[in-house]
Amino acid sequence: MQPKYSIIKLFRCINTSNINGFIFCHCVFSLGFMGHSSYPGPCVHKYCGLGRHCVINHETDQGECRCLDHCKPHYKPVCGSDGKLYQNHCELHRASCLRGHRITIMHSEECFYKDDDCRLNDYRRLKTKILDLHDKRYLGAAGHGAHKDSMAAKKQLVDLMFKRFDVDRNGLIDASELSQVIKHEGLSKDVSECTLFDLLKYNDINNDEHLTKEEFYTAFDVYLLNLPDEQKVSVTTVTVGQSAVMTCAITGERRPPILWKRNNQYLNPLNLEDLNDFGDDGSLYIIKVTTTHMGNYTCHADGYDKLFQTHILHVNGKKVISTVPSL
Secondary structure: OOOOOEEEEEEEEEEEEEEOOEEEEEEEEEEEEEOOOOOOOOOOOOOOOOOEEEEEEOOOOEEEEEEOOOOOOOOOOEEEOOOOEEOOHHHHHHHHHHHOOOOOEEOOOHHHOOOOOOOHHHHHHHHHHHHHHHHHHHOOHHHOOHHHOOHHHHHHHHHHHHHHHOOOOOOOEOHHHHHHHHHHHOOOOOOOOOOOOHHHHHHOOOOOOOEOHHHHHHHOOOOEEEOOHHHOEEEEEEEOOOOEEEOOOOEEEOOOOEEEEEOOEEOHHHOOOOEEEEOOOOEEEEOOOOHHHOEEEEEEEOOEEEEEEEEEEEEEOOOOOOOOOOO
C-alpha cells in the first residue's frame, strides 16, 4: 500500500558562476510533501504578506493566511501611522493584521514621546541613573564616582557617553541611535515612565529630532565653570550710606544662574528692598549700605555649590568732622 504523501526535495538555483567555462549553479533545497498528484504542499508557494503567515487548514487541506501569533523578540522601535510606538517592524505589521486596517511606518519620531507621562523629576532621576551606569561600567575604579564632585570628570564621562551613543559618528544623536542604546544597555522603562527618548523631548532645543553635543551637555548639566584661585576671596570696603556692587567671578559657557548666600540662607528669593541681584551677570546690589550689611557673602552657580566665591564686605562709619569756632 502506497503512502498518501511522500517526502520530496525542492531544489532552487539561487545564483550561478562561470569557472573555466563551466557553469555552476548554487542551489538550496527544502523538504516538502507531495501526494500522488506531485503537487507541492499548500503553503509552499503561498505568500501572505507582512505580519501574516500561511497555516494549513486540516479540514480542507488548503493553506490560509492568518495573523502571526507572535514576533521574535527584537528591540528596534518604529512609529506607526496610528501614532503608536511598536517594538519592531514585525509587531507593527502584526498589529495591522489583527486590527484589520493598514498601519504604515512613519519616519517622524513624534510617537516616541507622544502622550508621554515622563515628569521632570523622573527625567532627572533617569539621567542620574544613566550617568551612574556608564560611570560604573566604563570608567576605572580610580575614577568611579568622580563625576559627582568634579565638573572635569563629569565632562569626561559625558564625552564618553556621546561617543558611544553616536553610532554613525556624524556628531549627532537621533532616535534610532537612542533605541540601540536602550537595547544594548537594557534601559527600557522600569519604575518611571521615562526613557532615553525623553532626551529629545526635553533637550532637543531646535526641534530637529537630533541631539548635538552642546544639547547633550545641557541635558546632563555639563558646564565648564571657572574661578581663578586669586579671586576665590574678594574684599570690598564701603562707607555707610553708599551703595555696593559685588560681582561673582565664576565664569563659563552656559553658566547657570548665580545664587547668593549669607549666614547659610539664600538671598535671591527673599526679595529684600536693600538687597537684590540684577543683570545677566548675577551681581549682588546693596542699595544703601549700613553696618548690618558687613560680613561674609558667598556666590555659586545654581547646582554647583562646591565651586563658590567668598565676598567679605567691610563697612566704615561716616567720618564726622566737627568745627570749633575761633575766638
